[in-house]
Amino acid sequence: MSTGCVIGVDLGGTKLLAGAVDPALNVHHRATHAARGADQATVLDAVVGAVHEVRDAVEAASQTVDAVGFGIPCLIDARRGVAVMAVNLPLANLPFRDLMAERLGLPVFVDNDANGAMLAEWRLGAARGTHDAALLTLGTGIGGGLVLGGVQQRGSQGAGAELGHMVVQADGPRCQGNCPSSGCLEAMASGTALAREAAKIARGRPASGLGRALASGRELAGPLVTELAHDGDPAAIDALAVVGRWLGIGITNLVNIFNPEVVVVGGGVIAAGELVLAPAREVVAERALSPSREHARIVPARFGAESGMLGAAALALDGIGALA
Amino acid sequence: MSTGCVIGVDLGGTKLLAGAVDPALNVHHRATHAARGADQATVLDAVVGAVHEVRDAVEAASQTVDAVGFGIPCLIDARRGVAVMAVNLPLANLPFRDLMAERLGLPVFVDNDANGAMLAEWRLGAARGTHDAALLTLGTGIGGGLVLGGVQQRGSQGAGAELGHMVVQADGPRCQGNCPSSGCLEAMASGTALAREAAKIARGRPASGLGRALASGRELAGPLVTELAHDGDPAAIDALAVVGRWLGIGITNLVNIFNPEVVVVGGGVIAAGELVLAPAREVVAERALSPSREHARIVPARFGAESGMLGAAALALDGIGALA
Numbered sequence: 001m002s003t004g005c006v007i008g009v010d011l012g013g014t015k016l017l018a019g020a021v022d023p024a025l026n027v028h029h030r031a032t033h034a035a036r037g038a039d040q041a042t043v044l045d046a047v048v049g050a051v052h053e054v055r056d057a058v059e060a061a062s063q064t065v066d067a068v069g070f071g072i073p074c075l076i077d078a079r080r081g082v083a084v085m086a087v088n089l090p091l092a093n094l095p096f097r098d099l100m101a102e103r104l105g106l107p108v109f110v111d112n113d114a115n116g117a118m119l120a121e122w123r124l125g126a127a128r129g130t131h132d133a134a135l136l137t138l139g140t141g142i143g144g145g146l147v148l149g150g151v152q153q154r155g156s157q158g159a160g161a162e163l164g165h166m167v168v169q170a171d172g173p174r175c176q177g178n179c180p181s182s183g184c185l186e187a188m189a190s191g192t193a194l195a196r197e198a199a200k201i202a203r204g205r206p207a208s209g210l211g212r213a214l215a216s217g218r219e220l221a222g223p224l225v226t227e228l229a230h231d232g233d234p235a236a237i238d239a240l241a242v243v244g245r246w247l248g249i250g251i252t253n254l255v256n257i258f259n260p261e262v263v264v265v266g267g268g269v270i271a272a273g274e275l276v277l278a279p280a281r282e283v284v285a286e287r288a289l290s291p292s293r294e295h296a297r298i299v300p301a302r303f304g305a306e307s308g309m310l311g312a313a314a315l316a317l318d319g320i321g322a323l324a
Numbered sequence: 325m326s327t328g329c330v331i332g333v334d335l336g337g338t339k340l341l342a343g344a345v346d347p348a349l350n351v352h353h354r355a356t357h358a359a360r361g362a363d364q365a366t367v368l369d370a371v372v373g374a375v376h377e378v379r380d381a382v383e384a385a386s387q388t389v390d391a392v393g394f395g396i397p398c399l400i401d402a403r404r405g406v407a408v409m410a411v412n413l414p415l416a417n418l419p420f421r422d423l424m425a426e427r428l429g430l431p432v433f434v435d436n437d438a439n440g441a442m443l444a445e446w447r448l449g450a451a452r453g454t455h456d457a458a459l460l461t462l463g464t465g466i467g468g469g470l471v472l473g474g475v476q477q478r479g480s481q482g483a484g485a486e487l488g489h490m491v492v493q494a495d496g497p498r499c500q501g502n503c504p505s506s507g508c509l510e511a512m513a514s515g516t517a518l519a520r521e522a523a524k525i526a527r528g529r530p531a532s533g534l535g536r537a538l539a540s541g542r543e544l545a546g547p548l549v550t551e552l553a554h555d556g557d558p559a560a561i562d563a564l565a566v567v568g569r570w571l572g573i574g575i576t577n578l579v580n581i582f583n584p585e586v587v588v589v590g591g592g593v594i595a596a597g598e599l600v601l602a603p604a605r606e607v608v609a610e611r612a613l614s615p616s617r618e619h620a621r622i623v624p625a626r627f628g629a630e631s632g633m634l635g636a637a638a639l640a641l642d643g644i645g646a647l648a
Contacts, residue, residue: 075613075615084615130480131480132479132480132484144581146581148472148473148477149472149473149475149477151473151475153472153473153582154583155456155582155583155584155616156454156455156456156583156584156585156619157583157615157616157619158583159583159613159615159616159619160456160580160581160582160583160584160616161581161583162580162581162583162613162616163580163581165577165580165612165613166490166577166580166581167492167573167576167577167611168491168492168494169493169494169495169507170492170493170570170573171493178613178614179613180610180611181576181610181611181612182611183493246494249491249494252491252505253489253490253491253577256484256486256487256489256490257468257470257484257485257486257487257490257581258477258479258484259478259479259480259481259482259483259484259485259486260479260480260484261480286504286505287491287504287505287506288489288505289399289483289486289489289502289503290399290502291399291408291481291483292479292481292483292484292486295480295481295483
């Protein structure tokens with residue numbers, strides 16, 4: 001790391017991951033802290049502690065930290081660095097960026113976590129070299145990112161690219177968190193929706209792997225469904241296909257709206273790989289308009305489990321003009 | 325017209341309208357020709373005839389024509405000036421721009437009609453002065469236009485901004501034309517959808533104005549429904565409200581995806597004004613995310629019946645760098 005590095009911080013609802021990252025998005029040091037259920041002062045202290053821990057490791061190796069980036073899973077006013085609405089963290093309406101800059105004595109950059117993931121995938125990942133790209137991150141909710149005309153688009157207030165909150169089935173199930181709508185893509189194709197579909201299928205097919213897991217009292221969350229599907233359980237494969245077909249409806253909309261070169265799919269659910277992407281591609285082939293449907297590649301994200309932290313680092317590297 | 329003007333041509337499926345237009349989008353001369361059911365050579369001759377007619381009128385007033393613009397209701401490869409797919413006109417895969425430039429001896433610009441309408445509304449209409457705006461044109465189908473980050477966005481092949489082909493009710497009615505999908509916004513909120521909803525309501529309420537119109541054998545197309553609604557017929561008002569609420573679902577998606585300053589609604593159906601916009605605004609208030617929902621204005625287009633021709637003129641004026 002001859003050119004110095006930045007620290008990226010993935011600030012989730014239950015834990016925070018901080019990492020020292022160089023301009024090519026290689027990770028050099030890491031620190032993880034729990035943040036579950038804490039009050040505001042405790043969360044801020046944990047953040048500062050994690051950054052100091054990583055910074056000490058960097059400086060012990062005679063290198064420098066030039067900036068810190070934060071990706072937060074909520075609506076961000078990126079110009080002011082304020083979390084406008086935070087579902088799982090006690091940070092709403094806090095001047096987070098300025099506060100952290102003061103406590104850390106370093107330049108600080110803050111944005112929505114999916115915008116950070118889009119930046120990382122665009123500059124160094126699965127959307128590299130494109131001018132028109134969209135990203136969906138399938139986790140507990142669904143985040144979105146957009147690059148159009150060679151520029152990352154965040155909307156007029158920095159609250160845009162909420163691609164998970166496209167209505168795809170107006171009379172569908174209620175959405176979650178602060179979303180007042182129903183039948184959003186997030187309600188149909190997130191990890192939460194996968195768990196709901198898996199439970200429904202498990203109840204109807206008690207002899208299947210999914211059914212036996214339900215009977216034994218295990219929680220049918222995304223990782224278990226994916227594990228059972230990879231082991232060949234047809235019921236688990238069917239649950240992923242239901243979610244994959246809804247994902248395909250969402251991607252159809254993105255293809256028709258943006259005529260993109262690539263749609264990148266990340267987040268925890270993409271651990272299922274082709275079990276969720278193949279049904280999605282089938283729906284796009286059936287439903288999207290030509291020539292956009294032939295033109296758009298639909299691919300998994302390059303950056304996997306650490307995409308939140310790497311995206312946050314990308315925000316900081318981009319902010320100081322150092323991103324490769 | 326001291327600075328010269330351009331000719332804009334709205335090339336519809338049944339008639340073509342050509343007009344001489346100055347840089348502030350004032351119209352000075354007009355010509356209308358029928359084009360219904362004609363073969364390719366006849367359509368091209370009619371186009372050339374209409375342009376010559378308007379050009380003669382301009383030159384008789386000692387003024388000049390600097391360029392010609394065409395707005396065509398189909399997918400356009402804007403870089404090559406070729407209509408990739410034309411639903412109602414025998415122009416598919418014709419090198420339309422180059423052919424017209426040769427026959428007319430003038431610079432020629434060609435784009436999708438809704439992209440032209442977006443350009444006109446953005447530069448001189450209801451979206452003037454904004455950096456992030458979306459447009460929907462509600463006619464037989466639904467066209468779309470997008471301005472994001474201060475740049476008009478057409479996608480990687482010029483086939484983007486097909487906002488009418490967002491799926492909003494995946495198991496809804498089949499879409500129309502070349503669209504293979506179901507439950508697109510176009511299938512729920514276009515003039516075609518309005519006629520379908522009006523017929524359904526008319527059958528259930530034979531004593532209403534709509535019901536009597538149906539019984540007398542009249543076609544329940546958009547203009548008649550709007551006329552009956554303006555005259556106070558509750559059944560016609562209800563039909564417009566159904567379409568308006570679906571329009572609101574589509575606008576909710578645009579608000580969440582783009583965090584725009586304004587969403588402009590044009591096309592024939594917007595003759596119903598608040599009868600369709602008020603229900604749409606209600607749905608956006610119920611369903612879209614904050615702060616985007618409070619921020620986005622939802623307004624009718626400035627340019628009405630001649631928006632196609634003015635949009636085509638705007639394309640030509642923009643092409644030669646003369647648009648006000």
